[in-house]
Amino acid sequence: MRTADAMRAHLDDDAPVLERRALGTTDLDSAARRLEECCARVLAPVEECLFYRSNVGMVAGLVLADSRRIVAKVHQPGQTRARLTTAQRVQAHLADAGYPAPRPLALAHCGHSFVTFEELREDGAHLDGHEGPVRQAMAVALAEQVRLAGEVPEVLALTREPLRGQRVLWCRSPHSPFDFDATRRGAEWIDDLARRALEILREDPGTTVVGHTDWRVEQMRFADDRVSVAYDWDSLVLDSETTLVGYAARAFPLDWERGGTRMWPTPAEQAAFVAEYETARGRPFTAAERRAVAAAGVFQSAYGARCEHSVAGDEDEVPADSQRAGLAAYGAALFTVLD
Known part of the structure; x- marks a missing residue:
């Protein structure tokens, strides 16, 4: 589905509080466009949105024009470039070592916040931690x-x-x-x-x-x-x-x-x-x-x-x-x- 439609489906009647804070608008068409333009700038244009979640941060699963399936995470405005860059360096080291961490792809500024991009990994199943x-x-x-x-x-x-x-x-x-x-x-x-x-x-x-x-x-x-x-x-x-x-x-x-x-x-x-x-x-x-x-x-x-x-x-x-x-x-x- 379109990113804006995925945002609407997730938020339902809830106010787009995080979208306004991080992307600078309560208009979901505008918010989605800003996120997609950011993605196109550093990776490739967006073809489809697989899912969208908005909690502490905003997370979208996206399919790109070059067929890559990725995750874009929009962070709270308080997150710094230095901190996110360092976290991605550690994450990349883990992925290089064969550890089950998605490989980071890019970091960009969008609206009032930073967005991190990583590969979409869905291998395996969700299980009960009490087992x-x-x-x-x-x-x-x-x-x-x-x-x-x-x-x-x-x-x-x-x-x-x-x-x-x-x-x-x-x-x-x-x-x-x-x-x-x-x-x-x-x-x-x-x-x-x-x-x-x-x-x-x-x-x-x-x-x-x-x-x-x-x-x-x-x-x-x-x-x-x-x-x-x-x-x-x-x-x-x-x-x-x-x-x-x-x-x-x-x-x-x-x-x-x-x-x-x-x-x-x-x-x-x-x-x-x-x-x-x-x-x-x-x-x-x-x-x-x-x-x-x-x-x-x-x-x-x-x-x-x-x-x-x-x-x-x-x-x-x-x-x-x-x-x-x-x-x-x-x-x-x-x-x-x-x-």
């Missing part, structure tokens, strides 16, 4: 990604404030839909757990590495008990390995798009993910590092629960598969899940 072989494949692939990314020089542009240095409980991006300040009531227990996690992480001894900070099953496909393709490589950051593994150990089952599965791992699943990562890494974490991994997992769970709480309104019952339910089920016991 043991799927979880293990994700842990192994994360360890391999961290190892390979460590071979890429000059990655300081991927630096973000480390969790161990964070002094504000909840850091909000300028365009975040979650208002934590206005929704404190009823969330005190979540904030308390997050605050305790940050206190532990002040002493985080983890090594600084480049890793994918949104490592969840929704972002990947699988074949033959391995990850066949992983997406969303602008999520690469330079941060503590313990933070990245802690996040992944709590987030790996998340799949909002397909649903139908519990959004949190049990403590046993979380511990298994970390153990599988350690095996693939070739050495175990120290006791202090494992304490930091667990604390980072608590903080990740608390953040997800806090986001849910901020949009739940006067909801009487917490859904059993929600992140709030997962955090409430185990609470402070999650700090010792790796002991």
Whole structure:
């Protein structure tokens, strides 16, 4: 279908907020034309739009006049050329090494934002992260990604404030839909757990590495008990390995798009993910590092629960598969899940 029609079908009656912010217009014909002109300038003219999604960023699957099938991702205005260029260098290194990352193709400026282009990879199938072989494949692939990314020089542009240095409980991006300040009531227990996690992480001894900070099953496909393709490589950051593994150990089952599965791992699943990562890494974490991994997992769970709480309104019952339910089920016991 036409790109503008794909935008309309996806947005339905929703306002084109991201389209206006990133591409400078609420007129979807104009927004689509700007994106297509950008693509033609750096790659080739667009023949067809396969899909369109608009969430944190805007993603379109496109067929080009030269028959290539690609993905164009329009980023938030705050993303910098230096950061995206560095992320693409790491992504290209992964692809060159045979890692299941789509090969980056180009970077261009469009409207108020940057657009990254990469090959469209759809090999494999989406699976349930709670299945043991799927979880293990994700842990192994994360360890391999961290190892390979460590071979890429000059990655300081991927630096973000480390969790161990964070002094504000909840850091909000300028365009975040979650208002934590206005929704404190009823969330005190979540904030308390997050605050305790940050206190532990002040002493985080983890090594600084480049890793994918949104490592969840929704972002990947699988074949033959391995990850066949992983997406969303602008999520690469330079941060503590313990933070990245802690996040992944709590987030790996998340799949909002397909649903139908519990959004949190049990403590046993979380511990298994970390153990599988350690095996693939070739050495175990120290006791202090494992304490930091667990604390980072608590903080990740608390953040997800806090986001849910901020949009739940006067909801009487917490859904059993929600992140709030997962955090409430185990609470402070999650700090010792790796002991």
